[in-house]
Amino acid sequence: MKIAVTYEDGQIFQHFGHTEHFKVYEVEDGKILSAGVVDTNGSGHGALAGFLNGVGAKALICGGIGGGARNALAEAGVELYAGVSGDADAAVRALLEGRLAYSSEANCDHHGHEHHGDCGSHGHTCGGHCGG
Known part of the structure; x- marks a missing residue:
């Protein structure tokens, strides 16, 4: 099985x-x-679900x-583990060990704002669940 993680410099990218x-x-x-x-x-937003499907990912940590x-991932059959932050490798190990802390409610609902870097760096949070 393949697990994908949003990734930047060893960490889970937050958007x-x-x-x-x-x-x-x-x-x-x-x-x-x-x-x-x-x-x-x-690739951005909706296209990323197709991208993940193309690489064979069955789960996503982000x-x-x-x-x-979320809807596009569900339609693609990709299991979602959102609201995770920190080291990408450690998160995958935690998932495999059944101890990954994640939030099914993690949201980025501020589309339309200018985005620079990770969520939270632009003056507001992602529904309070960006793990920051």
């Missing part, structure tokens, strides 16, 4: 729709077999995420 990279982990029997960083090639992207 799904603006992530430029995913780290994709191949896992089997609770162990990480391999991992690699893939570039989204400028920070904040909007409702449209």
Whole structure:
């Protein structure tokens, strides 16, 4: 199975729709077999669900995420673990061990604002759930 993580400099990137990279982990029997960083090639928001489907990801770990992207991921059959922050590798290990702290309510609902970097860096939070 493949698990994707929104990724920047070893950390979980906090705005799904603006992530430029995913780290994709191949896992089997609770162990990480391999991992690699893939570039989204400028795909944004809804297109990222198709991108994840294309790389074979069955689960996504991310920070904040909007409702449209949630729906697109659900339609693509990608299991969502949102509201996670910190080290990407540690988050995947925690998921595999059944101890990942995540929020099914994590939201980025401020679309239309100018985004620079991670959620929370632009003067407001993602529904209070960006993990920041």
